[in-house]
Amino acid sequence: MSEHFDLLIRGGVCALPWGLEALDIGAKDGRIAALGVSSHASAEEVIDASGLHVLPGLIDPHVHLRDPGDPKIETVLTGTRAAVLGGITTVFDMPNTSPAITDSDRLAWKQGYVERQSWCDIGLYVGATKENIDSLATLELGHGVCGVKVFAGSSTGPLLVEDDESLERVMRSGRRRISYHSEDEYRLQARKGLFKNGDPYASHMAWRDEECAFLGTRRLMALARKTGRAAHILHVSTAEELAYLQDFREVATCELLVNHLTQVAPECYDRLGGLAVMNPPIRDQRHYDAAWAALRNGTIDTIGSDHAPHRRSDKEKPWPECPGGLTGVQTLAPIMLDHVNAGRLSLCQLVDLMAAGPSRVYGLIGKGRLVAGYDADFTLVDMGRQRRIEDSWIASPCGWTPFAGMKVTGWPHATVVRGQVVMREDEVVGAPSGRLARFG
Numbered sequence: 001m002s003e004h005f006d007l008l009i010r011g012g013v014c015a016l017p018w019g020l021e022a023l024d025i026g027a028k029d030g031r032i033a034a035l036g037v038s039s040h041a042s043a044e045e046v047i048d049a050s051g052l053h054v055l056p057g058l059i060d061p062h063v064h065l066r067d068p069g070d071p072k073i074e075t076v077l078t079g080t081r082a083a084v085l086g087g088i089t090t091v092f093d094m095p096n097t098s099p100a101i102t103d104s105d106r107l108a109w110k111q112g113y114v115e116r117q118s119w120c121d122i123g124l125y126v127g128a129t130k131e132n133i134d135s136l137a138t139l140e141l142g143h144g145v146c147g148v149k150v151f152a153g154s155s156t157g158p159l160l161v162e163d164d165e166s167l168e169r170v171m172r173s174g175r176r177r178i179s180y181h182s183e184d185e186y187r188l189q190a191r192k193g194l195f196k197n198g199d200p201y202a203s204h205m206a207w208r209d210e211e212c213a214f215l216g217t218r219r220l221m222a223l224a225r226k227t228g229r230a231a232h233i234l235h236v237s238t239a240e241e242l243a244y245l246q247d248f249r250e251v252a253t254c255e256l257l258v259n260h261l262t263q264v265a266p267e268c269y270d271r272l273g274g275l276a277v278m279n280p281p282i283r284d285q286r287h288y289d290a291a292w293a294a295l296r297n298g299t300i301d302t303i304g305s306d307h308a309p310h311r312r313s314d315k316e317k318p319w320p321e322c323p324g325g326l327t328g329v330q331t332l333a334p335i336m337l338d339h340v341n342a343g344r345l346s347l348c349q350l351v352d353l354m355a356a357g358p359s360r361v362y363g364l365i366g367k368g369r370l371v372a373g374y375d376a377d378f379t380l381v382d383m384g385r386q387r388r389i390e391d392s393w394i395a396s397p398c399g400w401t402p403f404a405g406m407k408v409t410g411w412p413h414a415t416v417v418r419g420q421v422v423m424r425e426d427e428v429v430g431a432p433s434g435r436l437a438r439f440g
């Protein structure tokens with residue numbers, strides 16, 4: 001008797017942990033059941049992947065879905081729709097919503113809410129405050145929680161934890177890897193007075209200079225080594241930090257943003273104005289080159305979009321009234337595929353950084369690799385497809401992307417979450433059936 005699967009992916013070139021291999025994949029009950037399937041096997045659904053590459057479902061470990069917040073900008077429903085249109089099967093959502101996810105009641109609400117609203121699987125960050133440090137050890141073990149997020153700078157209100165004493169207490173509060181926004185808050189505030197309203201948008205990188213980021217990371221690394229608590233430095237933006245972090249590999253992993261690998265100052269500020277403003281800022285060629293060098297030498301563990309949409313009208317305000325943050329979850333994979341086609345990294349490196357890497361750093365269970373028993377999450381990509389990214393393609397209600405007009409080669413063809421096709425050829429299929437991801 002021949003085998004029968006729920007889903008068969010035939011004829012694709014698969015990005016296995018040990019390299020690219022042409023084979024057929026069978027999925028059953030939402031998980032990968034077989035790598036290499038005989039031609040006699042049957043299935044409820046067969047995807048013809050000839051001419052396509054089959055990647056493990058790509059993960060965006062850094063999104064702000066703004067929910068609860070302002071549904072005219074983004075929601076879990078719209079932001080995860082954008083994710084699957086862009087070939088992403090799992091997102092990790094940041095806690096700085098309105099209100100923020102900082103206690104067990106709000107976390108319980110969010111856990112129930114996202115499983116009715118999400119198109120892809122989802123992990124939730126819990127935000128640290130100076131008031132909730134004693135409950136972080138419990139909160140970080142909650143269902144679907146990918147970890148604690150600390151804003152050591154660049155936040156407002158209760159989510160800001162900027163002083164060494166509080167940071168050390170946070171590090172001594174639990175045991176999972178903590179994710180940090182690392183910009184030194186004191187230096188940010190001290191330098192604010194050097195600039196005035198209406199200065200050029202490029203002032204953003206002068207205000208939040210290299211030393212703001214580097215000083216923040218030096219302080220965090222000293223405390224991480226002192227306490228032994230593992231740290232994940234989000235959106236590393238300077239050559240100095242990338243060199244420094246290599247000496248802290250026993251406690252530190254790090255993330256790069258696609259923007260810092262794609263856009264360069266001052267050109268981006270001249271061309272995009274407020275649409276280029278993000279934190280930490282896009283910097284000059286020296287830092288761009290250092291980011292690519294660090295990616296190639298293995299310093300980088302994950303790549304994220306830092307999807308953080310705002311209204312276009314707010315982004316068009318003069319600097320520094322324009323808020324920091326960019327739409328990005330939908331364009332992350334297409335742009336990284338374009339970088340692969342341009343020879344800047346290999347497809348296997350992309351898979352390591354966008355699937356296996358996030359899984360390893362956050363302790364994600366059953367995702368990030370094409371192996372038997374793992375979730376049947378797949379991103380099928382057409383490496384030869386040429387497209388132009390347009391605002392009209394963006395599913396987030398804010399309706400804009402800083403990459404509008406960019407021509408890319410390589411495009412997500414289909415997105416499969418736990419054996420269910422949720423996107424095929426730019427169409428979202430079925431209904432939102434995302435679940436909370438599981439973490440060890």
Ligand SMILES: [Zn+2]
Pocket residue numbers: 062064094306308
């Ligand atoms: Zn962020």
